[in-house]
Amino acid sequence: MNAVVPIVDEPLSETVLVVPGMHCAGCMAKVERGLEQMPAVARARVNLTARQVRVAHHPDVSVPDLVAALEAIGFASQPRSEELGARPSAVKPLLAPLAVAGFAAMNVMLLSVSIWSGAEGGTRWLFHWLSALIGVPATAYAGWPFFASAWSALRRLRTNMDVPISIGVLLATALSLYETVTGGHTAWFDGTLMLLFFLLAGRTLDAMMRDRARAGVDALLRQAAPGAMVLTPGGKLEWLGAASLAPGMLMRVAAGERLAADGAIVSGRTALDQSLLTGESAPVRAEPGQAVHAGTLNLDAPIDVRVTAAGADTSLAEIARLMEAAGQARSAYVRIADRAARLYAPAVHSLALASFIGWMLMGAGAYQSTVIAIAVLIITCPCAIGLAVPVAQVVACGALMRAGIMVKDGSALERLAGVDRALIDKTGSLTLGRPVPDAAALAVLSERERGIALALASHSRHPLSRALADALIVGGHFPAALEDVREVPGYGVRGLWQGMPVALRRPEVAGRMAVALHVTDWPVRLIGFTDALRPDCCEALAQLTALGVQSSILSGDNAGAVAEVARLTGLTGQASASPRDKTDAIHRLQNGGHFVLMVGDGLNDGPALAAADASIAPGTASDVGRQAADVVFLGDSLSALPRAVRAARATLQVVRQNFALAVGYNVLAVPLAVLGHVTPLIAAVAMASSSILVIANSLRLARVA
Amino acid sequence: MTSLATLIPIALFLGLCSLGTFFWALRGGQFDDLEGAANRILIDEEPGERP
Numbered sequence: 001m002n003a004v005v006p007i008v009d010e011p012l013s014e015t016v017l018v019v020p021g022m023h024c025a026g027c028m029a030k031v032e033r034g035l036e037q038m039p040a041v042a043r044a045r046v047n048l049t050a051r052q053v054r055v056a057h058h059p060d061v062s063v064p065d066l067v068a069a070l071e072a073i074g075f076a077s078q079p080r081s082e083e084l085g086a087r088p089s090a091v092k093p094l095l096a097p098l099a100v101a102g103f104a105a106m107n108v109m110l111l112s113v114s115i116w117s118g119a120e121g122g123t124r125w126l127f128h129w130l131s132a133l134i135g136v137p138a139t140a141y142a143g144w145p146f147f148a149s150a151w152s153a154l155r156r157l158r159t160n161m162d163v164p165i166s167i168g169v170l171l172a173t174a175l176s177l178y179e180t181v182t183g184g185h186t187a188w189f190d191g192t193l194m195l196l197f198f199l200l201a202g203r204t205l206d207a208m209m210r211d212r213a214r215a216g217v218d219a220l221l222r223q224a225a226p227g228a229m230v231l232t233p234g235g236k237l238e239w240l241g242a243a244s245l246a247p248g249m250l251m252r253v254a255a256g257e258r259l260a261a262d263g264a265i266v267s268g269r270t271a272l273d274q275s276l277l278t279g280e281s282a283p284v285r286a287e288p289g290q291a292v293h294a295g296t297l298n299l300d301a302p303i304d305v306r307v308t309a310a311g312a313d314t315s316l317a318e319i320a321r322l323m324e325a326a327g328q329a330r331s332a333y334v335r336i337a338d339r340a341a342r343l344y345a346p347a348v349h350s351l352a353l354a355s356f357i358g359w360m361l362m363g364a365g366a367y368q369s370t371v372i373a374i375a376v377l378i379i380t381c382p383c384a385i386g387l388a389v390p391v392a393q394v395v396a397c398g399a400l401m402r403a404g405i406m407v408k409d410g411s412a413l414e415r416l417a418g419v420d421r422a423l424i425d426k427t428g429s430l431t432l433g434r435p436v437p438d439a440a441a442l443a444v445l446s447e448r449e450r451g452i453a454l455a456l457a458s459h460s461r462h463p464l465s466r467a468l469a470d471a472l473i474v475g476g477h478f479p480a481a482l483e484d485v486r487e488v489p490g491y492g493v494r495g496l497w498q499g500m501p502v503a504l505r506r507p508e509v510a511g512r513m514a515v516a517l518h519v520t521d522w523p524v525r526l527i528g529f530t531d532a533l534r535p536d537c538c539e540a541l542a543q544l545t546a547l548g549v550q551s552s553i554l555s556g557d558n559a560g561a562v563a564e565v566a567r568l569t570g571l572t573g574q575a576s577a578s579p580r581d582k583t584d585a586i587h588r589l590q591n592g593g594h595f596v597l598m599v600g601d602g603l604n605d606g607p608a609l610a611a612a613d614a615s616i617a618p619g620t621a622s623d624v625g626r627q628a629a630d631v632v633f634l635g636d637s638l639s640a641l642p643r644a645v646r647a648a649r650a651t652l653q654v655v656r657q658n659f660a661l662a663v664g665y666n667v668l669a670v671p672l673a674v675l676g677h678v679t680p681l682i683a684a685v686a687m688a689s690s691s692i693l694v695i696a697n698s699l700r701l702a703r704v705a
Numbered sequence: 706m707t708s709l710a711t712l713i714p715i716a717l718f719l720g721l722c723s724l725g726t727f728f729w730a731l732r733g734g735q736f737d738d739l740e741g742a743a744n745r746i747l748i749d750e751e752p753g754e755r756p
Binding site: 024025026028029046047048049050091092095096099100103106107110123130134 | 724740749
């Protein structure tokens with residue numbers, strides 16, 4: 001905090017950068033220290049939840065300087081655009097009500113204990129008034145999330161979990177207030193506040209899970225380049241933001257830059273990484289005349305591109321719209337707790353009404369009948385039911401997370417439990433999604449050749465070079481000492497080894513993915529690459545079938561590549577599917593009464609991931625794939641699929657048991673309430689113990705994964 | 706009875722103090738980045754940095 005600020009007389013300006021690559025303490029320290037080392041930066045503070053860093057700096061420092069400083073320490077970053085500002089947290093609005101409910105429940109409970117143990121007359125009167133003074137404002141504040149949600153449901157003539165909660169809480173508070181004013185014997189402030197506290201705790205747990213999930217659309221738009229260098233008619237180069245690009249402009253895209261708009265190449269030959277759009281990792285050659293899309297990464301050489309579509313007209317924006325539409329369909333899903341409330345609420349309310357009428361008919365006064373009816377409402381208020389779902393889901397999510405499977409929210413577990421069909425993308429989902437050098441081709445190389453290849457490959461960021469370097473490093477090889485190493489765009493890497501020219505380059509004959517290792521005087525070695533199937537792919541698919549989930553392939557790749565994988569896995573497949581074809585295929589299955597699980601990784605899978613009933617993406621997926629999916633698994637093993645489905649089904653079973661426990665407990669207490677024997681003490685004990693029972697049952701899920 | 710008259714206000718006052726502190730922390734942004742706060746304890750301070 002006390003970093004030396006070199007320039008103090010001028011006001012600092014503040015910039016927020018989005019740094020998607022941060023995910024641990026080490027990254028945070030690197031980013032903060034890297035920025036604070038710049039003389040003109042006063043403070044840098046990372047927010048890891050939002051993957052952002054807030055920088056206070058001297059106004060002279062421009063945003064590109066900060067981006068370059070982060071680039072130098074290995075983090076890609078972008079200024080946060082205002083229209084895509086941070087999504088509001090779901091937890092934060094619940095924290096204050098939770099704290100108020102906790103404070104009030106504790107203090108009122110303290111007062112209630114002395115009333116239960118026999119406080120009489122003036123003391124009871126004083127304690128009731130104190131409870132009312134704390135309880136009424138606290139109930140109004142802490143109950144607001146429930147009242148608001150119940151009201152919005154009722155206004156649309158629907159009912160949800162919050163309707164019986166709100167009615168119970170409001171009636172009980174009103175009755176307690178009446179008792180307090182008239183100097184009565186019983187007040188229920190402790191019960192209502194405890195109920196609100198437990199329910200808010202459950203809801204906060206649920207919101208914490210949901211907060212980790214960020215909508216796919218803002219990540220998607222963040223992938224588009226913020227702007228481009230535009231060649232003006234006067235021959236000048238000028239930087240224009242993506243919003244100001246228009247069809248007809250000529251943009252110059254350097255190697256390593258992403259395209260900011262759709263267009264056609266005018267001059268320059270290069271290789272493009274279209275994995276963001278197609279999910280296929282192999283670089284694609286591009287020549288003048290060819291159409292290119294926003295979001296594509298230019299790998300090799302600078303190109304000039306004539307813009308044909310910009311902003312909302314690009315194919316990237318089209319996919320964003322498809323995803324948004326698909327996500328809306330899913331939000332129509334009704335959570336299991338709300339489905340339970342549809343049955344529970346009418347039952348409880350008619351029971352309370354029946355006891356009121358019953359006692360009136362038996363000749364009790366209106367006052368006594370009301371007290372009993374409200375006691376019935378309080379004793380049946382779904383306190384444990386409010387915890388039944390979130391606690392089970394949080395415990396299961398924790399277990400899955402330890403197994404390397406990240407579940408984004410509780411409703412994902414509910415939806416995952418019901419799937420009976422799986423559609424799996426090929427590249428990156430069934431396969432590893434990265435090129436792996438052929439073991440046979442590496443085996444024929446001599447030890448010296450491997451050293452040279454490793455040294456050359458380590459100088460390039462080309463995907464094939466990186467794959468080759470990784471494979472050789474894992475194989476325990478050491479790089480040879482090279483001099484004068486240069487990466488030549490569109491060609492490869494060349495250098496000098498013991499005075500002899502050596503090169504790792506593009507092979508002359510194009511065909512499959514390969515690189516050529518050329519050491520002068522030695523024969524040229526061709527190293528082929530393939531995208532291998534995940535190691536336990538077939539076993540995982542067999543387990544899915546055993547769980548009653550039938551799988552098939554849904555890929556955007558060509559028919560030949562899909563047929564090859566289909567043969568190896570024994571699945572049927574659909575090839576050359578566009579993002580819209582994929583969502584159509586899902587809708588067809590859904591209309592046929594199936595619940596569909598989508599497994600995919602690329603941007604082109606984004607709409608399908610959002611449209612399916614549940615979706616899983618590998619951790620290596622594109623940002624969009626990871627954001628759109630409900631579940632993300634780490635590591636290479638596809639066994640995460642059956643494991644997640646099994647865990648989801650086990651969770652659903654425990655949730656059902658929890659409902660049975662909570663309702664069963666109420667069934668025991670309801671006769672007491674109907675007969676008018678329930679005191680606030682009994683209500684408090686029943687509420688607390690049924691909650692503990694439900695939590696204990698949920699903890700059994702700790703080893704579910 | 707007289708002890709109650711002092712103890713109850715004290716208890717309520719202390720409770721309100723902690724509630725107020727919580728609200729102050731909430732408004733000050735201390736709950737904005739729970740994930741980051743959990744990770745921050747793992748950052749080693751370099752010698753001589755931020756004394």
